[in-house]
Amino acid sequence: MRVLFFTGCMMCVAFSAHAETQKLELSWNGAPVSPVCFSVLDPVEGNGPTQVKLSECSKNVENIKIEDNNRYALEYAEDGYDLYAINAVNGNDYLVTYIWNGGGSGHFSSGMLVSLDGDTLKLKERIPGGDRCNGGLTSLKLDGEGGVVATRWATPADFPYMAYGDDKGIEAYKDLEASASSCIAKVTEQDDELVSVELEEVAMTDEGWVNGYTYQKCFNKMASEQRLIKPVLNKDEFKEFTDEFFAQCVEKGKGK
Numbered sequence: 001m002r003v004l005f006f007t008g009c010m011m012c013v014a015f016s017a018h019a020e021t022q023k024l025e026l027s028w029n030g031a032p033v034s035p036v037c038f039s040v041l042d043p044v045e046g047n048g049p050t051q052v053k054l055s056e057c058s059k060n061v062e063n064i065k066i067e068d069n070n071r072y073a074l075e076y077a078e079d080g081y082d083l084y085a086i087n088a089v090n091g092n093d094y095l096v097t098y099i100w101n102g103g104g105s106g107h108f109s110s111g112m113l114v115s116l117d118g119d120t121l122k123l124k125e126r127i128p129g130g131d132r133c134n135g136g137l138t139s140l141k142l143d144g145e146g147g148v149v150a151t152r153w154a155t156p157a158d159f160p161y162m163a164y165g166d167d168k169g170i171e172a173y174k175d176l177e178a179s180a181s182s183c184i185a186k187v188t189e190q191d192d193e194l195v196s197v198e199l200e201e202v203a204m205t206d207e208g209w210v211n212g213y214t215y216q217k218c219f220n221k222m223a224s225e226q227r228l229i230k231p232v233l234n235k236d237e238f239k240e241f242t243d244e245f246f247a248q249c250v251e252k253g254k255g256k
Contacts, residue, residue, distance in 0.1 A: 024070045024086040026094050028054040028119065031061040035074045035082035038098040041123050042110050051122040079103030087140040092116050093124065095148065097140050106180065109137040111150060133183040143190060151188045154197070155179065156219050162187065162194065163242035170250075175214040177204065184223060197238045199227040218249035 026033045037057035041048050065073045073083040080103040088095040092115045099109045111127030127150050129137040135158075139151045157178035160168040172178035186198040202220045204210075210217045222245055226233075233241060 024089055024094075026086055026096075026116065028058055028116075031058070032064050032066065032072050033121065034058040034061055034064065035072055035084050035098070036060075037121055038084050038096065038112065039082050039100060041112060041114070041121070042098055042100075042126070049123075051120050054119045054121060057121075087111075088142045090142060090146065093146075095140055095142055097129075097137055106131045107136065111137055111140045111148070113148060132180040134178070134180045136180075138186055147191045149188065149190045149195070151186050153183045154185045154187045155182045156184050156216065156223075158187075159185075159242050159245065162197070163239045168246065170215075173213075176216055176219060177213055194235045194238070196232055196234055198232045199223055201227065215245075215249045219245060222248065 033054060034057055036059060037052050037054060040052045040057050041050075060074065063074060065075070067073060070087075071083060071085040073081055075081045080101045083099045085097045085099075086094055087097055094114050094116065096112045096114060097109060098112060099107055101107050108131050109129035111129060112123060113125040113127070115122045115124055125148065127137070127140065127148055129135055129152060133153045133155050136153045137150060138153060141149045143149055154162065155172075155178045156176040157167075157170060157172040159176075160166065160170045170176055177184075182204060184200055184202065186200065188195045188198075202224050205220065210220060222241070226241055230237070
């Protein structure tokens with residue numbers, strides 16, 4: 001069984017199960033629950049069911065690949081895979097990161113809080129994710145009161161919406177990079193409220209690439225400088241950074 005998606009695209013599917021020294025299992029009839037069960041609860045299009053019978057979805061369990069104790073993957077002969085990681089267990093509740101690939105470049109993640117009731121897996125909460133840098137999850141955990149803390153990737157073009165709930169006229173792919181390979185920050189939210197933004201090193205700095213976007217060069221400079229001073233920003237500090245981006249990059253750019 002090939003495992004190239006674990007080693008060949010770590011940025012795409014990297015996430016932490018927050019239980020590296022403890023084996024966490026979600027089993028039925030003596031075998032791990034199949035990743036297919038989570039694909040049923042998280043369909044590609046539209047809203048899926050809120051529960052699934054394990055007797056109907058736990059097929060081919062003998063082919064499940066177990067990685068790092070808490071990650072369970074099932075690959076397909078026609079390419080692609082389904083994978084889930086158990087992040088936390090609280091009684092019969094399981095916090096899971098689910099990732100799927102259809103054979104192309106996308107690695108789509110989402111989070112689920114599920115409960116095991118006999119032979120039925122019930123969806124209690126769905127945590128939004130995305131394709132790699134476009135909102136892909138890097139970690140999930142439970143706070144002390146049962147709430148979900150999610151960390152996901154963001155691109156430069158995500159910053160205005162994260163700060164203001166609006167793009168403020170910034171056009172993705174024209175003004176700032178927004179591709180699934182343009183990770184610039186890890187964003188942590190608790191129960192959908194922004195907690196912190198951790199700036200990552202600017203990786204795509206080719207001058208020809210940077211100059212293809214209206215404000216990317218200015219954004220890169222600001223992000224690199226801020227990262228040296230303080231890479232992890234709280235909600236207020238992040239808004240101040242984004243305010244400064246508009247003042248230094250957008251408004252001054254308009255005056256040229």
